[in-house]
Amino acid sequence: MTMRMDFNNMLKERIGAQGISLESIEKLNHQIAKANKAMVDKRTAGKMAWRDLPYNQKEVVTEIEQYVNEMKNEIDAFVVLGIGGSALGPMAVQQALNHPFYNELPREKRNGFPKLYVLDNVDPERLVYFFQTVDPTRCLYNVISKSGSTSETMSQFMIVQKLLEEKLGKEGAKKRIVCTTDASSGNLITIAKGEGYKYFIIPSAVGGRFSELTPVGLLPAAFCGLDIKGLLEGAAQMDALTKGEGQDDIFKNSPHMFALLHYMGMMTGKNITVVMPYADSLKFISDWFAQLWGESLGKQFDNEGNIVNVGQTPVKALGVTDQHSQVQLYAEGPYDKIVVFVGVDEYRETITIPKTYADMPSLGFLGGVTHNDLIKTEQAATEYALTKAGRMNMTLTLPKVTAQTLGQLLYFFEVATAFAGELLNIDAFDQPGVEEGKNATYAMFGRPGYEEKKAELEAAPAKDSQYII
Amino acid sequence: MTMRMDFNNMLKERIGAQGISLESIEKLNHQIAKANKAMVDKRTAGKMAWRDLPYNQKEVVTEIEQYVNEMKNEIDAFVVLGIGGSALGPMAVQQALNHPFYNELPREKRNGFPKLYVLDNVDPERLVYFFQTVDPTRCLYNVISKSGSTSETMSQFMIVQKLLEEKLGKEGAKKRIVCTTDASSGNLITIAKGEGYKYFIIPSAVGGRFSELTPVGLLPAAFCGLDIKGLLEGAAQMDALTKGEGQDDIFKNSPHMFALLHYMGMMTGKNITVVMPYADSLKFISDWFAQLWGESLGKQFDNEGNIVNVGQTPVKALGVTDQHSQVQLYAEGPYDKIVVFVGVDEYRETITIPKTYADMPSLGFLGGVTHNDLIKTEQAATEYALTKAGRMNMTLTLPKVTAQTLGQLLYFFEVATAFAGELLNIDAFDQPGVEEGKNATYAMFGRPGYEEKKAELEAAPAKDSQYII
Numbered sequence: 017m018t019m020r021m022d023f024n025n026m027l028k029e030r031i032g033a034q035g036i037s038l039e040s041i042e043k044l045n046h047q048i049a050k051a052n053k054a055m056v057d058k059r060t061a062g063k064m065a066w067r068d069l070p071y072n073q074k075e076v077v078t079e080i081e082q083y084v085n086e087m088k089n090e091i092d093a094f095v096v097l098g099i100g101g102s103a104l105g106p107m108a109v110q111q112a113l114n115h116p117f118y119n120e121l122p123r124e125k126r127n128g129f130p131k132l133y134v135l136d137n138v139d140p141e142r143l144v145y146f147f148q149t150v151d152p153t154r155c156l157y158n159v160i161s162k163s164g165s166t167s168e169t170m171s172q173f174m175i176v177q178k179l180l181e182e183k184l185g186k187e188g189a190k191k192r193i194v195c196t197t198d199a200s201s202g203n204l205i206t207i208a209k210g211e212g213y214k215y216f217i218i219p220s221a222v223g224g225r226f227s228e229l230t231p232v233g234l235l236p237a238a239f240c241g242l243d244i245k246g247l248l249e250g251a252a253q254m255d256a257l258t259k260g261e262g263q264d265d266i267f268k269n270s271p272h273m274f275a276l277l278h279y280m281g282m283m284t285g286k287n288i289t290v291v292m293p294y295a296d297s298l299k300f301i302s303d304w305f306a307q308l309w310g311e312s313l314g315k316q317f318d319n320e321g322n323i324v325n326v327g328q329t330p331v332k333a334l335g336v337t338d339q340h341s342q343v344q345l346y347a348e349g350p351y352d353k354i355v356v357f358v359g360v361d362e363y364r365e366t367i368t369i370p371k372t373y374a375d376m377p378s379l380g381f382l383g384g385v386t387h388n389d390l391i392k393t394e395q396a397a398t399e400y401a402l403t404k405a406g407r408m409n410m411t412l413t414l415p416k417v418t419a420q421t422l423g424q425l426l427y428f429f430e431v432a433t434a435f436a437g438e439l440l441n442i443d444a445f446d447q448p449g450v451e452e453g454k455n456a457t458y459a460m461f462g463r464p465g466y467e468e469k470k471a472e473l474e475a476a477p478a479k480d481s482q483y484i485i
Numbered sequence: 486m487t488m489r490m491d492f493n494n495m496l497k498e499r500i501g502a503q504g505i506s507l508e509s510i511e512k513l514n515h516q517i518a519k520a521n522k523a524m525v526d527k528r529t530a531g532k533m534a535w536r537d538l539p540y541n542q543k544e545v546v547t548e549i550e551q552y553v554n555e556m557k558n559e560i561d562a563f564v565v566l567g568i569g570g571s572a573l574g575p576m577a578v579q580q581a582l583n584h585p586f587y588n589e590l591p592r593e594k595r596n597g598f599p600k601l602y603v604l605d606n607v608d609p610e611r612l613v614y615f616f617q618t619v620d621p622t623r624c625l626y627n628v629i630s631k632s633g634s635t636s637e638t639m640s641q642f643m644i645v646q647k648l649l650e651e652k653l654g655k656e657g658a659k660k661r662i663v664c665t666t667d668a669s670s671g672n673l674i675t676i677a678k679g680e681g682y683k684y685f686i687i688p689s690a691v692g693g694r695f696s697e698l699t700p701v702g703l704l705p706a707a708f709c710g711l712d713i714k715g716l717l718e719g720a721a722q723m724d725a726l727t728k729g730e731g732q733d734d735i736f737k738n739s740p741h742m743f744a745l746l747h748y749m750g751m752m753t754g755k756n757i758t759v760v761m762p763y764a765d766s767l768k769f770i771s772d773w774f775a776q777l778w779g780e781s782l783g784k785q786f787d788n789e790g791n792i793v794n795v796g797q798t799p800v801k802a803l804g805v806t807d808q809h810s811q812v813q814l815y816a817e818g819p820y821d822k823i824v825v826f827v828g829v830d831e832y833r834e835t836i837t838i839p840k841t842y843a844d845m846p847s848l849g850f851l852g853g854v855t856h857n858d859l860i861k862t863e864q865a866a867t868e869y870a871l872t873k874a875g876r877m878n879m880t881l882t883l884p885k886v887t888a889q890t891l892g893q894l895l896y897f898f899e900v901a902t903a904f905a906g907e908l909l910n911i912d913a914f915d916q917p918g919v920e921e922g923k924n925a926t927y928a929m930f931g932r933p934g935y936e937e938k939k940a941e942l943e944a945a946p947a948k949d950s951q952y953i954i
Contacts, residue, residue: 022952022953024949115617137860168805174852175837175838177839224809307811310813326818329757336637344918348785349784350795367609373643380932381932387607390607391607400945401925405918450813454866460862463850480493
């Protein structure tokens with residue numbers, strides 16, 4: 017079972033003026049070849065370590081599975097303390113593969129596995145209300161931070177550690193904390209070793225938003241009973257598509273083609289891409305993709321140091337729900353977006369609408385139809401409407417949502433993002449634009465070493481009160 | 486307690502080239518005056534019936550409260566069957582005012598009120614899994630559809646009705662269904678009267694996305710123990726700001742100024758607006774706003790019938806979480822967006838970070854700090870960073886999240902949307918762009934009367950299989 021990509025509706029022959037012509041693709045052959053080469057060269061040079069994750073984690077997987085077996089009956093809930101790349105992946109995978117009301121089910125309906133919470137904010141209400149909801153001493157807290165200096169995650173960790181030590185003592189607390197971090201650099205590995213906490217390693221060459229297939233994502237998934245080997249197998253299957261024939265022929269390489277079409281869209285004013293799954297289970301894939309695509313490609317400088325201010329803003333939508341919210345804008349607003357439908361051939365359940373009000377015109381036709389048919393038909397109809405309105409759209413389809421196809425989809429988006437970075441000639445793997453805000457935060461708290469930034473902040477002009485109304 | 490809007494960072498004097506000058510606002514005085522007049526004229530003519538909702542629902546509120554008292558102990562959960570405007574508002578209000586883990590709390594911690602579920606999709610997995618999670622006979626189902634012909638909602642209703650009648654009999658089922666719909670037109674009012682279901686009315690002049698302060702939103706909120714009078718009071722408070730001095734002076738009228746600044750942003754390429762609350766409780770306000778702003782302003786034709794393809798794409802973000810996901814793009818990507826921070830002065834809880842690792846530079850400064858200070862400082866730092874990078878941003882602040890301030894915020898966005906519609910010279914209250922998809926759906930199902938559309942669909946060129954990879 018392999019996912020597929022249908023890009024008919026990105027082309028001029030189907031959507032007219034806003035579409036892409038085959039000739040314009042051909043004109044980019046040189047640039048495509050250059051990007052192909054960079055992908056191979058960087059992988060060979062170890063600069064895309066995330067590409068090897070499907071192959072080099074056999075021991076890690078075994079260790080995770082052993083740890084899950086050892087711990088799962090000791091706890092009521094597995095709690096991720098992480099933010100950004102450490103939270104979006106675990107949430108997306110859980111939503112995709114587990115019961116949508118997982119935490120509300122009795123334990124036996126969760127196959128004996130603990131609940132999952134992902135606490136990815138420092139709103140004070142989050143932790144306080146969380147502690148009112150669970151017995152905090154019956155949770156295993158997974159502190160995820162590659163750098164070990166993520167203020168949000170580390171502050172949560174310190175709060176939780178104190179609470180656990182007060183209630184369970186230092187030895188008891190030790191069994192309730194597991195860290196996922198870099199093998200050598202940063203505070204968290206130092207703390208984990210010093211305190212004697214169990215820990216798992218994020219390979220140092222894998223960046224946060226490309227880390228879902230490391231223990232960052234595998235550990236939470238395994239604690240919820242998910243098939244983490246399947247995820248990795250799926251990623252390997254997608255990787256295979258980018259080798260062999262796909263290596264150089266972009267018409268056989270779906271993630272590269274996805275990137276190329278988006279790149280060409282950006283060049284003609286499509287500064288927005290909407291990811292719109294027609295499946296509740298895939299809803300949070302859009303959130304995970306939003307970080308991957310937005311943070312990787314939103315860059316001020318190109319590789320030669322020219323100011324380019326490129327990037328494309330990812331928008332999250334859900335079919336059919338957002339037909340009643342966003343599709344009016346997509347169909348009639350500016351020609352500024354690409355809509356990526358994500359469909360599934362086979363849902364995991366079926367439900368049929370009874371033939372109750374056969375005589376009412378707007379209801380009669382629904383009788384005997386399944387929700388499976390309704391959602392797929394509405395997807396097709398929305399695709400038809402956007403195509404007729406001349407709007408760029410494409411469709412990714414999973415035969416069924418399984419660990420394997422999900423692994424394919426995650427890896428698909430990662431490869432597409434990296435390839436788009438090559439086409440844009442930018443570094444898809446850094447995030448220099450977040451430093452200013454971090455440094456300003458440090459300065460505002462008077463952290464030593466940030467005196468100069470503090471002086472800069474204090475010198476900033478005050479707000480004009482007449483513009484506060 | 487009144488919310489406030491700080492728009493300093495929309496202005497040229499603070500962000501430079503991308504900013505708005507006071508002179509350019511002045512140049513629009515004539516257009517602003519025209520929009521002001523249209524707002525008054527339309528309200529007087531009854532074309533903005535949603536503006537009167539804070540004042541004309543005393544009896545409705547009483548009826549709702551009586552019904553809640555009568556029913557709440559009979560049920561475990563209140564279940565919204567609705568989509569779009571019938572779902573986004575109820576979710577936003579519940580998230581804002583109730584416990585974030587509300588459904589997981591034992592009943593006494595919910596003050597005796599039932600759980601709330603909003604089933605706003607026709608993914609077959611949604612209903613099937615829902616029925617595995619609750620006792621479906623112990624729920625009260627609120628079928629919300631103004632037209633009574635919303636396929637998604639009505640199909641869910643038919644499934645639920647059949648299930649209830651099988652398990653409880655026709656009389657028993659009757660007590661488990663309450664409808665919210667138009668007083669006279671459409672199937673749902675016919676069905677409600679025919680079957681003897683309890684029903685509440687959506688005033689016929691109030692459109693779906695402006696209906697949160699009708700029984701559409703008030704009934705679910707009241708069933709979760711929320712202060713619906715407070716919501717309406719807050720809306721009235723915001724309405725007052727748009728009268729008197731605010732009637733004509735846009736510098737005293739925050740929703741009008743919000744609209745004007747966004748309009749001016751759109752005219753200079755800001756085709757995206759990001760709503761980024763720094764509060765978990767306000768997260769779903771962004772979803773509700775996305776429909777309101779996107780569907781109201783995304784239009785092909787202006788009021789004179791010229792093709793204009795206007796609109797601005799709303800993006801949902803959450804602070805601080807999305808600093809680790811989206812802010813890189815906002816700071817360094819194209820100058821194509823406005824970021825609207827939504828802050829709160831006072832959170833409802835406080836939690837303090839212990840001074841555990843005082844000697845570690847990246848952790849020491851956190852010791853003794855509250856999460857309240859951390860989230861607010863990060864908001865200020867992000868605002869500083871975006872301003873320094875020359876990015877348009879503004880801040881809405883609620884003194885505290887209460888029913889009143891939330892009512893203010895909802896009404897603020899509604900007025901801003903209507904005023905933006907006037908500035909754009911489009912109809913902010915229709916949604917013609919969704920008809921094509923609906924009609925295609927009907928045709929695909931062979932609904933009588935859609936034979937022509939069916940023929941059109943069948944004549945559409947087939948997909949080229951070489952573009953499916």
